[in-house]
Amino acid sequence: MIRALKANSTQNGITEGVIWKQILYFFFPIALGTFFQFLYNTADAIIVGQFLGKQALAAVGGGTSVLINLIIGFFTGISSGATVVISQFYGAGDIDKSRKATHTALMLSLVGGILISILGFIFTSPLLRLINTPSDIMGLSSTYLHIYFAGSIAVVVYNIAAGIFRAAGDSKKPLYTLMMGSAINIVLDILFIGPLKMGVAGAAFATIISQIFAASFSLIWLGKRSDGIKFRVRELKFSKAILRNMLYIGLPGGIQSIMYNISNMIIQTKVNGFGTDTAAAFAAYGKLDFIFWMIINSLGIAITTFIGQNYGAGKIERAKKGVKDVFIMSFIIVAALEGLYMAFGRYAYHIFVTDQAVIDIGVRIMMTIAPFYFTYISIELLSGAIRGTGKAVIPTLFTVVGICLLRIIWLSIPALTRSVELVMMSYPVSWSLVSVLFLVYYNTGDIYNEKRGKKRHIDYRENHREREAATQ
Numbered sequence: 125m126i127r128a129l130k131a132n133s134t135q136n137g138i139t140e141g142v143i144w145k146q147i148l149y150f151f152f153p154i155a156l157g158t159f160f161q162f163l164y165n166t167a168d169a170i171i172v173g174q175f176l177g178k179q180a181l182a183a184v185g186g187g188t189s190v191l192i193n194l195i196i197g198f199f200t201g202i203s204s205g206a207t208v209v210i211s212q213f214y215g216a217g218d219i220d221k222s223r224k225a226t227h228t229a230l231m232l233s234l235v236g237g238i239l240i241s242i243l244g245f246i247f248t249s250p251l252l253r254l255i256n257t258p259s260d261i262m263g264l265s266s267t268y269l270h271i272y273f274a275g276s277i278a279v280v281v282y283n284i285a286a287g288i289f290r291a292a293g294d295s296k297k298p299l300y301t302l303m304m305g306s307a308i309n310i311v312l313d314i315l316f317i318g319p320l321k322m323g324v325a326g327a328a329f330a331t332i333i334s335q336i337f338a339a340s341f342s343l344i345w346l347g348k349r350s351d352g353i354k355f356r357v358r359e360l361k362f363s364k365a366i367l368r369n370m371l372y373i374g375l376p377g378g379i380q381s382i383m384y385n386i387s388n389m390i391i392q393t394k395v396n397g398f399g400t401d402t403a404a405a406f407a408a409y410g411k412l413d414f415i416f417w418m419i420i421n422s423l424g425i426a427i428t429t430f431i432g433q434n435y436g437a438g439k440i441e442r443a444k445k446g447v448k449d450v451f452i453m454s455f456i457i458v459a460a461l462e463g464l465y466m467a468f469g470r471y472a473y474h475i476f477v478t479d480q481a482v483i484d485i486g487v488r489i490m491m492t493i494a495p496f497y498f499t500y501i502s503i504e505l506l507s508g509a510i511r512g513t514g515k516a517v518i519p520t521l522f523t524v525v526g527i528c529l530l531r532i533i534w535l536s537i538p539a540l541t542r543s544v545e546l547v548m549m550s551y552p553v554s555w556s557l558v559s560v561l562f563l564v565y566y567n568t569g570d571i572y573n574e575k576r577g578k579k580r581h582i583d584y585r586e587n588h589r590e591r592e593a594a595t596q
Contacts, residue, residue: 138293138433139215143442144449147426151453153295155422157286160302169411171313172327173476178404180324181477183264185407187255190385190392191269194251195244196279197381199236203284205374206232207425208432208511209366210291214352215433222352224363226288228370230343230355231362233284237277244273256393258400268324275332278339285342290429292353297345305338373511376520383528387550390535394547402544405485408476412469412490416461416497423454424508431512440572447509447566454501465494485544492545496552502559503527506566513572518565526558 138146173181206229213221248269257265286298309330316326346355395406427450434443469490473483507519534540534550541547565571 138430139437139439139442143446144453147430147446147450148453150290150293150295150429151422151426153299154290154425155419157295157299157302158418158422160299160306169407169476171317172324173408174478175317176323178477178479178482179261179400180264182258182400182403182407183261183324184268184327185404185410187252187257187392187396187403188265188269188272189407189410190255190388191248191251192272194382194385194389195240195273196276197385198378199233199240199280200283201377201379201381202236202371202374203229203233203280203287204377204428204511205370205372205516206284207287207291208373208428208514209370210288210353211429211432211512212436212514214292215436217437219352221366222292223354223359225366225370226346226353226355227359227361228363228366229284229288230281231360232367232370233281234277234360237280240276240280241273244276245270248273254393255389256396258396258403260400261403264324268328271325271328272332275336278332278335282335282339282342285339285346288346288353289342290425291432292351293429293433295426297342301338301341301345304341305334308337309334373514373516376516377511380520380523383524387528387531387535390532391547391550394535394541395544398544401479401481402485404477404479405473405482405489406544408473408482409486409489411476412465412472413493416458416494419457419461420454420497420500420504423450423457424504426450427505428508428512431509435513435572443509443512443572447505450505451501454505455498458497458501462494462497465490469494488545489548492548493551496555499552499555499559502562503555506562510566510571515571518569519562522558522561522565526561527554530554530557 138150140146169181169185172184206225210222210225210229213225249266252262252265252269282301286301289295289297312330312333313327316322316330320326322329343355346353349355392406396403427446430446430450431443434440434446470483470487473486477483477486503523507523510516510519531550531554534553535547540550
């Protein structure tokens with residue numbers, strides 16, 4: 125058993141090998157997978173924007189995206205706790221607890237998915253009114269969201285399954301499922317919106333059907349594993365102790381996601397107040413902006429898993445070196461991306477919309493935010509590293525107070541909301557403040573608690589020796 129675990133650890137490279145190479149090797153499938161996830165909604169936006177017009181584009185982007193992120197983001201935040209717990213067990217070589225954690229996480233996704241479907245369906249219309257959705261797109265937005273939430277259990281199951289694969293060092297399987305799902309989504313988008321004339325409802329159905337395929341393939345591949353994350357239907361149940369640990373780590377992330385999205389809802393409300401052109405421009409910018417988030421979030425996922433496995437294995441110095449390496453990578457990538465936005469941003473808007481007034485507003489939004497992307501790097505990477513050690517409260521406090529509350533205060537001051545540029549400045553200002561907090565805490569706090577981490581690894585090795593001796 126121990127030989128198999130060692131072989132698997134060497135194979136996935138999380139706890140062995142040249143650090144920067146292994147992080148990149150793990151990062152690229154995550155980034156590509158996130159890109160294909162992005163294609164789900166982007167395909168909707170492109171096809172809807174070109175075939176159905178700017179009202180439909182504003183309906184499937186902008187405010188609807190904020191509401192989707194508000195509800196689904198909460199459970200995605202909780203699922204991050206599952207990823208950390210599984211990665212620590214897996215890195216430490218504890219097959220029994222890896223198996224229990226895997227099935228606990230999947231049960232959590234089923235329960236969470238059902239709750240999302242119910243709550244999302246019930247509260248769609250009140251939430252759309254709350255964010256001041258323009259009257260000319262209210263019906264379209266409501267149609268899209270009702271369908272999306274009705275099938276959202278597949279979204280939650282896929283995200284948990286992908287997190288399980290990544291916790292074990294496999295970032296390729298989530299990529300393969302998303303590639304298939306995205307292809308299905310694009311084909312169905314064209315079919316439903318084009319020949320079948322289903323409008324925004326067709327875009328929603330296409331997204332949900334493709335997510336069902338992605339979730340199904342993920343579960344099938346988990347069922348074919350031969351290690352601690354192998355999926356068996358008969359083992360689907362909660363382990364109370366492990367669920368408690370997952371919620372301890374993940375619940376702050378879920379709360380953080382809610383606060384993020386509440387502040388984004390307020391921003392969306394202010395944007396909607398400028399009219400449909402601005403709402404459509406912000407929706408289109410959200411698709412272009414996602415390229416940045418795709419990269420930085422993928423690096424955050426990579427470092428969380430890297431820290432989780434190495435912390436569980438007692439390799440503290442390797443964990444610290446990984447954080448330094450991923451910082452260097454991030455600054456290089458983000459600097460290049462900012463340059464591309466500055467040079468080609470206007471042309472990119474033509475992918476989504478042809479209305480010149482909408483494009484002009486979109487460029488103004490981009491030029492306000494994009495030059496400051498580098499201020500967010502510390503937040504994503506250091507919060508991921510800290511969560512990888514099992515600590516989740518401090519990152520949540522920093523984010524809730526420094527980002528969410530600051531934005532709410534900013535947006536409550538009339539002088540700071542007179543133009544769309546002033547509203548958008550709430551992003552870089554809040555990022556800058558919280559980056560400083562994370563940098564100070566990471567460099568002065570006892571993040572890794574090295575004695576505890578090493579003791580945990582020793583305890584796991586002793587447990588394996590006892591099991592092996594008992595079977596001989």
